[in-house]
Amino acid sequence: MTDTALLEVRGLTKTFGSVQALAEVDFEVLPGEVMALVGDNGAGKSTLIKCVAGIHGYDSGKVLFDGNEVHIHGPKDAARLGIEVVYQDLALCDNLDVVQNMFLGREERDWFFRLKEPIMEQRTAETLSSLAVTTIRSIRQPVASLSGGQRQSVAVAKAVQWNSRLVILDEPTAALGVAQTRQVLELVKRLAEQGLGVVLISHNLHDIFEAATRITVLRLGRDVGVYEREKTTQQEVVHAITAGIPTKVAGVAETGTVVS
Amino acid sequence: MSTVDIAAPDLGPQGVDEQAGIWRRAVDNLKSGNLGVLPVVIGEVLIVAFFSFTATNFFTAGNFVNVILQMAGVTMIAFGVVFVLLIAEIDLSIGYLSGIGALTAAQLQLPDGRNYPGWLAILIAISLVAVIGAAQGTFVAKVGVPAFVVTLAGLLIWQGVILRVLELRGVIIIEEDWINKTATYYFSATASWIIAAVITGAYVLIVLVGIAGQRRAGLALRPWLALAKVAGVAIACFGTIAICTHAVRPAPCAEGTPLTVNCTQSLGLPLAGLLMIIFLVGLTFLAKRTTFGRHVYAVGGNAEAARRAGINVARVRILVFAISGIMAGVGGIILSARLQSVNLNVGGGTLLLDSISAAVIGGVSLFGGRGEVRGALLGSLVIATIANGLNTGGYKTGTIYIVTGAILLFAVTLDTIARRLQQQAGR
Numbered sequence: 001m002t003d004t005a006l007l008e009v010r011g012l013t014k015t016f017g018s019v020q021a022l023a024e025v026d027f028e029v030l031p032g033e034v035m036a037l038v039g040d041n042g043a044g045k046s047t048l049i050k051c052v053a054g055i056h057g058y059d060s061g062k063v064l065f066d067g068n069e070v071h072i073h074g075p076k077d078a079a080r081l082g083i084e085v086v087y088q089d090l091a092l093c094d095n096l097d098v099v100q101n102m103f104l105g106r107e108e109r110d111w112f113f114r115l116k117e118p119i120m121e122q123r124t125a126e127t128l129s130s131l132a133v134t135t136i137r138s139i140r141q142p143v144a145s146l147s148g149g150q151r152q153s154v155a156v157a158k159a160v161q162w163n164s165r166l167v168i169l170d171e172p173t174a175a176l177g178v179a180q181t182r183q184v185l186e187l188v189k190r191l192a193e194q195g196l197g198v199v200l201i202s203h204n205l206h207d208i209f210e211a212a213t214r215i216t217v218l219r220l221g222r223d224v225g226v227y228e229r230e231k232t233t234q235q236e237v238v239h240a241i242t243a244g245i246p247t248k249v250a251g252v253a254e255t256g257t258v259v260s
Numbered sequence: 261m262s263t264v265d266i267a268a269p270d271l272g273p274q275g276v277d278e279q280a281g282i283w284r285r286a287v288d289n290l291k292s293g294n295l296g297v298l299p300v301v302i303g304e305v306l307i308v309a310f311f312s313f314t315a316t317n318f319f320t321a322g323n324f325v326n327v328i329l330q331m332a333g334v335t336m337i338a339f340g341v342v343f344v345l346l347i348a349e350i351d352l353s354i355g356y357l358s359g360i361g362a363l364t365a366a367q368l369q370l371p372d373g374r375n376y377p378g379w380l381a382i383l384i385a386i387s388l389v390a391v392i393g394a395a396q397g398t399f400v401a402k403v404g405v406p407a408f409v410v411t412l413a414g415l416l417i418w419q420g421v422i423l424r425v426l427e428l429r430g431v432i433i434i435e436e437d438w439i440n441k442t443a444t445y446y447f448s449a450t451a452s453w454i455i456a457a458v459i460t461g462a463y464v465l466i467v468l469v470g471i472a473g474q475r476r477a478g479l480a481l482r483p484w485l486a487l488a489k490v491a492g493v494a495i496a497c498f499g500t501i502a503i504c505t506h507a508v509r510p511a512p513c514a515e516g517t518p519l520t521v522n523c524t525q526s527l528g529l530p531l532a533g534l535l536m537i538i539f540l541v542g543l544t545f546l547a548k549r550t551t552f553g554r555h556v557y558a559v560g561g562n563a564e565a566a567r568r569a570g571i572n573v574a575r576v577r578i579l580v581f582a583i584s585g586i587m588a589g590v591g592g593i594i595l596s597a598r599l600q601s602v603n604l605n606v607g608g609g610t611l612l613l614d615s616i617s618a619a620v621i622g623g624v625s626l627f628g629g630r631g632e633v634r635g636a637l638l639g640s641l642v643i644a645t646i647a648n649g650l651n652t653g654g655y656k657t658g659t660i661y662i663v664t665g666a667i668l669l670f671a672v673t674l675d676t677i678a679r680r681l682q683q684q685a686g687r
Contacts (some may be wrong), residue, residue: 076570091568093561095629096554104558105569113550118477 004067006031006197007052007083007166012061014047021047022058023221029166029197034188036208037201039218040241045201048218049168053085054078065166082165086155086172094144098136099124101143102158127161128153131187149180156187160196167191168199173207185211205234219244299674300622300638303667304645311649318652321506325527328504329443331644332532333358333595334611338618338636339543340587343580345619346547346560348628349407351584353396353414354615358592359422359607361389365593366602367425369436378438386589392418393585394578401577415612422606431603434596443597445531449505452528456497459537463493504529532594536637539590544633556580560628591615610661617664618643621671627679642667 009027013020022044029035037045050056052063054072062069065081072078078085092101099117102124108116124139133153136146143151152172159167169188173181188211192198202208208215208229215227217240224244227237312319337354344351368374368381376384392414399410426432434440447455467486474481504527511525547553555576558566567573595611596602620626621642622635643664650660 075568079570087568089564091562091565093558093565093629095561096557100554100557104554104565105571107551107554109551113552115549115551115554118473118479121479122477 005029005064006066007199008064008067009048009052010062010064012048012051012058012063014044014051014056014058021221022051024061025218025221025223027216027223029199031165031197032192032195033213034192034198034200034211036212036215037199037218038203038205038208038215038237038241042220043218043241044221045218046170047221049085049170049199049201052078053083053168079162079164082163083168084159084162084164084166085168086152086159086170088171088174092143092151092155092158095142097142098128098139098146098154101154102127102161104158106162123161124157127157131157131160131190133157133187135183147180148176149183152176152180152184153187156184156191160191164196166197166199168201170201171203172200173202173204181207205237208237209234217241217244297623297632297635297638299671300635300642303621304638304642307642307645307649311645311653315649315653318649321503322508322527323648323652324503325507325530327641327644327648328530328533328536329598330648331640332443332530332536333591333598334614334618334643335536335637335640336539336591336594337588337611337615338591338622338640339539339633340584340591341615341619342543342622342624342631342633342636343547343556344407344584345624345626346556346628346631347577347580348560348563348626349400349577349580350411350616351393351396351407351414351581352411352612353392353418354411354584354588355612356415356418356422356607357389357392357585358588358595358611359602360392360418360592361385361589362592362596362602362606363422363425363432364388365439366432366434366596369434369439370432371435378436381436382439382593385593386586389585389589389592390582391585393588394582396585397578397581400581401574407581419608423604426602426604431601433601435600439593440597440600441531442535442594443530443532444600446504447528447531447534449526449528452501452505453498455529455534456501460490460494460497464490500533501529504533535590535594539587540634540637547633552576552579557629560630562629614640614643614664617668617671620675621667623671623675625675625679626672627675639671 005028007027007029009025012022012025012027014022025044025048027035027037027048037048039045047056051058052072054074054077057073063072064070065083070077070081072081072083093104096104099121103120108119110116121139128134128136128139131153133150136150136153143154146154156167156169156172172184172188176184185207188198188200192213200208200212212229215229215232215237217224217227217237219241224240227240308319317323337358340354341351362385364385365378365381368376368384369378396407396410396414399405400407467490471481471483471486507527508524509527511523513521513523517523545553547556555566555571558569558571559573559576563573566576592607596606618639619631619636620639622631622637622639624631624635624639646663646667647660650663
């Protein structure tokens, strides 16, 4: 791997009181790849992305973006770097239409605080078409009237339209049917093709093996391995999720080797 | 993200598909639980028809002007309620807060007291209720005390303040012209027609500018919808003036008139009516065309999403409670101007419940995020029409309460069903 990683996390440790949520976790995402993040409940997936997104602070470790160390103290810092998170519960306003949701909190306006609706409508149409989201009939319909897959598409489009470089998707297919899941996974692959780094968190190994280029497995707050999709099997990943041995033991440098 | 040069997809209905486009929009709105103002308009038409046949003297120009004056105060307060309901909160203090506004203005204009000019008294009174509203909003937004409790405390506190201040006097007579004219001034017929023409002209201009903007951006145009809206506004404006200018009131007779002739003087548009329109336009602009308004809807739709989108949710909430206070103050001053006095009952009675009912009957959802400013005007019109019609028809106060209550229940039921439809739609 000669490319500089888009995001690199080194030895991240995070405790909540006496509970160690993350212990010396390493994690990296290259530009143009879909990195899956898997693990059982409580393995630390959500904590890891919340640290990267600036929602939690961390106790020790380093976060590098484009090879430079960065300190992310809040969602705004993350957004400034180009890190966008699409949360499981989507964070869309049902009562607003697609355009209004896409520009929520970053509305285009003139000197009199007036909204520039035509410009926002036009840009929304461009963003959706560049992502080949064509199933939405009208971008002026309220989000409440969209299907689950369409809503997920809007949430993803909202995340990527601000020149973002790293998109983190938390369980994007959890509530979707077969056809809609396929639609969202296609969208995920297209994001990577456009050169973005994508982190895909999911419980569904089938989805991960369809969309991911590499897979990072977390277990009990430690990373137990990074697997390339081409060279691994679902069984191997399941084994790592349920019984993986940390490749690194706290306090001892490089005690294990990365299985790949 | 790289820019990809793909022609904008055919996302909206265009040109020949216009008719279908309007229908589709309506269906989408219904699906998403947005009933709009249709139910309340239909309801109002039915109520007017009913009283026209059952109550004598109801369907007259003079009574129409009466309804405008009767609804003005409640409408102003209800405009504020719309914003509070949009963020899914409640403000129970508005009744007595309107009393505080009226009381402050009345106190400041007292000739044997401060003797301030009316405009200054009004300005100070409105500023005071704005600050009170913002303070109550701060308890809700920053401390996290439920709005129901904060404003219930406000209800008690401001009622107490009114009782204490009026303890000795019992009533304050308002002699100041500025204040009284808000509810007693009528424009001349000529001025009324000019006002209708100006409002219609301004609306046409706004619509044209909007269409120009859409065309520049290459978006779908909806000329028929725009035409229908312009026609609707024109009919409403000129129709109102036509009726108002036909209304008459008794007037002193000119010298030499035989005693058998009843002398009358023609009325025009009441100033209170114009004030309602001005606030309607201003607040609709605030709600629909500004970032603040957009954020109000967002906070009501999904406060967590709004927070994650970088919206200062606490600030929006505080400002909304300040608006609620301001509109309560405006309504209170108009109500006291009708009586030309402030007494111990100011801000009490059914004022609070009428104001909230007006917004809810006008289609503003109690669950937040859905509703329009104009809903308050229409809902208040319904309430005023019922009260007026039942009064003219000789019914008792009890009947008025029962009918208003039944209509309120009906409106909330509609809203709840619409909300359930929304949750089922598209999932």
